[in-house]
Amino acid sequence: MMRRAVLIAVPYFWLMALFLVPFIIVFKVSLSDTALAIPPYVPTLEWRDFRTFLSQLDFENYIWLTQDDLYWKAYLSSLKIAFLSTLMTLAIGYPVAYAMACCPEKWRSTLMMLVILPFWTSFLIRVYAWMGILSNEGFLNQFLLWAGIISTPLTILNTNTAVYIGIVYTYLPFMILPIYATLDRMDASLLEAAEDLGCSRIGAFWLVTVPLSRNGIIAGCFLVFIPALGEFVIPSLLGGSRTLMIGKVLWEEFFNNRDWPVASAVAVVLLLILIIPIMLFQRNQQNQAEAGR
Amino acid sequence: MPEDVFAPWDDPEEKPLIRFQNVTKSFADSIVIDDVSLDIYEREFLALLGPSGCGKTTMMRMLAGFETPTSGRIELSGKNIVPLPANKRAVNMMFQSYALFPHLTVWDNIAFGLKRSKMPKDKIAARVEEMLKLTRLGKFAGRKPHQISGGQRQRVALARSLAKAPKLLLLDEPLGALDAKLRQETQFELVDIQETTGTTFVIVTHDQEEAMTVASRIAVMDEGKLIQVDTPDRIYESPNSVYVADFIGDVNIIEGRARKQGADLYGIDWADGQRLLAVTSERAFTEGQPCHLAIRPEKITISADKPVHADNAVQGKILDIAYLGNLSTYHVELPGGMIIKAQTANTRRMSPRSFTWEDAVWLSWTVTAGILLAE
Amino acid sequence: MMRLSWFNVISLTLGFAFLYLPILILVVFSFNESKLVTVWAGFSTRWYGELLQNQAFLNAAWVTLKVAVFSSTLATILGTMAAYVLVRAGRFPGRTLFSGMVYAPLVMPEVITGLSLLLFFIGIGLDRGILTIVLAHTTFSMCFVSVVVSSRLVTFDRSLEEAALDLGCSPFDAFRLVTLPNIAPAVFAGWLLAFTLSLDDLVIASFTTGPSSTTLPIKIFSAVRLGVSPEINALSTILIAIVTVGIITASLLTKRNALGRGYDKKTVRRGQ
Numbered sequence A: 001m002m003r004r005a006v007l008i009a010v011p012y013f014w015l016m017a018l019f020l021v022p023f024i025i026v027f028k029v030s031l032s033d034t035a036l037a038i039p040p041y042v043p044t045l046e047w048r049d050f051r052t053f054l055s056q057l058d059f060e061n062y063i064w065l066t067q068d069d070l071y072w073k074a075y076l077s078s079l080k081i082a083f084l085s086t087l088m089t090l091a092i093g094y095p096v097a098y099a100m101a102c103c104p105e106k107w108r109s110t111l112m113m114l115v116i117l118p119f120w121t122s123f124l125i126r127v128y129a130w131m132g133i134l135s136n137e138g139f140l141n142q143f144l145l146w147a148g149i150i151s152t153p154l155t156i157l158n159t160n161t162a163v164y165i166g167i168v169y170t171y172l173p174f175m176i177l178p179i180y181a182t183l184d185r186m187d188a189s190l191l192e193a194a195e196d197l198g199c200s201r202i203g204a205f206w207l208v209t210v211p212l213s214r215n216g217i218i219a220g221c222f223l224v225f226i227p228a229l230g231e232f233v234i235p236s237l238l239g240g241s242r243t244l245m246i247g248k249v250l251w252e253e254f255f256n257n258r259d260w261p262v263a264s265a266v267a268v269v270l271l272l273i274l275i276i277p278i279m280l281f282q283r284n285q286q287n288q289a290e291a292g293r
Numbered sequence B: 001m002p003e004d005v006f007a008p009w010d011d012p013e014e015k016p017l018i019r020f021q022n023v024t025k026s027f028a029d030s031i032v033i034d035d036v037s038l039d040i041y042e043r044e045f046l047a048l049l050g051p052s053g054c055g056k057t058t059m060m061r062m063l064a065g066f067e068t069p070t071s072g073r074i075e076l077s078g079k080n081i082v083p084l085p086a087n088k089r090a091v092n093m094m095f096q097s098y099a100l101f102p103h104l105t106v107w108d109n110i111a112f113g114l115k116r117s118k119m120p121k122d123k124i125a126a127r128v129e130e131m132l133k134l135t136r137l138g139k140f141a142g143r144k145p146h147q148i149s150g151g152q153r154q155r156v157a158l159a160r161s162l163a164k165a166p167k168l169l170l171l172d173e174p175l176g177a178l179d180a181k182l183r184q185e186t187q188f189e190l191v192d193i194q195e196t197t198g199t200t201f202v203i204v205t206h207d208q209e210e211a212m213t214v215a216s217r218i219a220v221m222d223e224g225k226l227i228q229v230d231t232p233d234r235i236y237e238s239p240n241s242v243y244v245a246d247f248i249g250d251v252n253i254i255e256g257r258a259r260k261q262g263a264d265l266y267g268i269d270w271a272d273g274q275r276l277l278a279v280t281s282e283r284a285f286t287e288g289q290p291c292h293l294a295i296r297p298e299k300i301t302i303s304a305d306k307p308v309h310a311d312n313a314v315q316g317k318i319l320d321i322a323y324l325g326n327l328s329t330y331h332v333e334l335p336g337g338m339i340i341k342a343q344t345a346n347t348r349r350m351s352p353r354s355f356t357w358e359d360a361v362w363l364s365w366t367v368t369a370g371i372l373l374a375e
Numbered sequence C: 001m002m003r004l005s006w007f008n009v010i011s012l013t014l015g016f017a018f019l020y021l022p023i024l025i026l027v028v029f030s031f032n033e034s035k036l037v038t039v040w041a042g043f044s045t046r047w048y049g050e051l052l053q054n055q056a057f058l059n060a061a062w063v064t065l066k067v068a069v070f071s072s073t074l075a076t077i078l079g080t081m082a083a084y085v086l087v088r089a090g091r092f093p094g095r096t097l098f099s100g101m102v103y104a105p106l107v108m109p110e111v112i113t114g115l116s117l118l119l120f121f122i123g124i125g126l127d128r129g130i131l132t133i134v135l136a137h138t139t140f141s142m143c144f145v146s147v148v149v150s151s152r153l154v155t156f157d158r159s160l161e162e163a164a165l166d167l168g169c170s171p172f173d174a175f176r177l178v179t180l181p182n183i184a185p186a187v188f189a190g191w192l193l194a195f196t197l198s199l200d201d202l203v204i205a206s207f208t209t210g211p212s213s214t215t216l217p218i219k220i221f222s223a224v225r226l227g228v229s230p231e232i233n234a235l236s237t238i239l240i241a242i243v244t245v246g247i248i249t250a251s252l253l254t255k256r257n258a259l260g261r262g263y264d265k266k267t268v269r270r271g272q
Helices: A002-030 A050-056 A060-067 A069-102 A105-120 A123-134 A139-147 A160-185 A188-196 A201-212 A214-229 A233-237 A246-256 A260-292 B056-064 B106-116 B121-134 B150-162 B180-197 B208-214 B232-237 B242-247 C006-029 C046-053 C055-088 C095-107 C110-123 C130-155 C158-166 C171-200 C203-208 C216-224 C230-271
Strands: B018-027 B030-040 B045-049 B071-076 B091-094 B168-172 B200-205 B217-222 B225-230 B252-260 B265-269 B277-280 B290-295 B301-303 B312-323 B327-333 B339-345 B360-365 B371-373
Touching (some): A002 C130, A060 A260, A069 A105, A069 C006, A105 C006, A123 A160, A123 C230, A160 A214, A160 C006, A214 A260, A214 C095, A233 A246, A246 A260, A246 C203, B030 B056, B056 B200, B091 B150, B091 C158, B106 B121, B106 B150, B121 B150, B121 B180, B150 B168, B200 B208, B217 B232, B225 B232, B242 B252, B242 B290, B242 B371, B265 B290, B312 B339, C006 C230, C046 C230, C055 C130, C095 C130, C130 C171, C158 C171, C171 C216, C203 C216, C216 C230
Parallel strands (some): B045 B200, B045 B217, B168 B200
Antiparallel strands (some): B018 B030, B018 B071, B217 B225, B290 B371, B301 B360, B312 B327
8 A cells, every 4th residue: 555655656746846836837937027037037926925926916928918919820820830730631641541551461560660760760850851852952842843843943941831841741640640540440340341231432431430530530630739739840940930830939939038927928828728629639548548448 | 974075064163264254345336245154164166156247256356355345354264364465365366367477488487476485496396396297287387378278378377376385276267268178178177186285266157067067065146145055966956046046057937826735745826727736845835925936857757648646747738849969858838828848868869759849748747856945 | 451452552652752751861961972962962971970070969969868868767667657557556536637647748839848847947946957858858758658658558467467466476576577577568668769759859958958968959950940951961860770770679679579468468358
């Protein structure tokens, strides 16, 4: 019994101290005064009693977020970019996952491996690889010019298009793997049964395969959408000065403007936006875990 | 009581090895074991028998130490073992899935428990060899569990749980994973090993034939309660309830009202305008008490003509015949619509079947063939 | 599962081409003689040589390696504990919060995690440096470890642990002698994942690092912002090679254990 308590307590308190408490601090800093918070000084918000604490509360940073249209435009643009790139990732990932599940048994573990491998290689390097491809004198333009499709180089790097490509590329394995996992578990005789009962192959796909892989699709979409929303590396390397994403705004607020309270307020709002998809994602994972048992 | 019959439960002087005293176990809001008291004696082979969910596995897991009773005591050799954790009990268990450690060889699996008890190395080796010999596994000592057959795995699991020479060995559906033929052979092997080692065995099973074959006593359970604890023959021939009669083997149950006719003799009023059915009963019934007459199909004789000296005889029509090879079971419909099963042994080859569908036949049995049950 | 149609073959080909071509181009051009990264001027290992002369990169690599080794080892211990608690400890007060804290970091944007940890370290007055990066990396990668390990624990026949207890093991011995050898491939995979996550991380490290402890991704990021360079191509190629070799070795090691695991799964299924 003693041992069990220790076993639970160690990871529990670690996560409390280094995951939960830091969020509370972010919240606290976001409510403190900007003027007092000249970096690298700690913004002061002292706990004496409840009333002084309340009087110190300062929603100025949140009001600032609503006044400067940079912020809400950045939130909206992040939501749009994350949403559209999730759809694109699904459109590319589903056929690949489906084709993998159709492959003979002996190839599947190798294909799995091939999907996982890029996921293990550095994210930064994979984003960087596209810089050389998408630039004006990059490989894509060289190829298109050589093939005679275009006559002047396209400007792709430092635009939103490059950001979409970057997100789809780096997050593709997150979409393929959960979908493949559900398709792989699916019983082939279900499709035969559907066809036996008069479905066409395409009908069987829409009526049997897609509903049965629903959990995988949902998991994949959340795994792409949630981190893409707060993405920083991709917009800052592939996007241009006009690419607005909230992760980049937060970073610049923190490192360039050195305005920690505003950066914290940006983080708190982003977290509030993310809470709903994160909770939906966890419920989906729990349902799946229970169904698997 | 003759000396050579093993029946410690009939001896009031005998101290039980295991004693359940008013044990109750509940999970959340459901009661799984309901105030059970049971004595298990040394060298006994006790079978806990019942449908799934009756609580038999919970009984076993409480003995092993994986579940704690909500109330009551469990004694081993007179000491309460409820507070003892599983690893401190002189009780070992053979798991339904065998639970062989996949990363260890057969030899290391068997030695696993011995190594925990700080036994000297040479003694461990000797004991493992002894176990390998007992279970005829010598050739497979160096193999991993996935490299041997299902029957061999079963024997490794048995050897491993016996290696520490426990006072009590628990077997959770030990033969459930084997096919029918291997199962039968293994049942006898299990009895042999139990007799050789002199260990007390408690087996959990839902297979009544298995329980009958291996056990010295059977405890029939239902919904967390012990219904009857008795030797296999008494469970079969003298069940104490309709539930036990119906659960073990095939039985005809005729409902009616008791009419006292003699010292131990009753007549059962079972249908209007029919003769009373005569039956003897040690259990007393009051005049007109509702009762059930349970008769095993093999105790009923089937004949074309009305038998002359039968205690009970009823006429009916053959509805169905099930030919089982060694036996044939006839389903006979009585005038009131009741169906009675009667069994005959097919003792001769090629004998023409004496009855066929729709034949009018007589069924007869003696006064001692059936047993009268209240519920 | 089903028949492999032309459509499937095309999606597989295009899908994998999309995944691998960018990396392939990068690797090929790391051996380019020319300073101009998009024009092929002949094979050369010149950039690898220059890379080895670059003391700043070597220092950063050393810092990164130290951080990765410590944080992944710590994360593996904590993550395995967390997985065991999630799968085996049953109910306890605050279980929902606990599982929430284990799963949330998996999808939490790194900018938020990084910022919150930095403010926390400043709040408790911890000097930023290697220690703070190790703590930060341990926290987010232990969650990945616990997901990997718990998925293996779920399929692991619980009666094996009970058998060990039944044969006289203490709960800790049962874990050490029976559970751990059987979940070892997952624990190792978890360690490897934590290691590469730490090796890759730019955002969290940027927030929690101090002036004296620049990690390799931070160094790469500041170089890359200025544009594509052959030196970075060479460095990327080395990192890709290390990870690829590591992963393939690991998967071969795991495969060797697959037979035993197959047996264990079969008995679980039959046991039900």
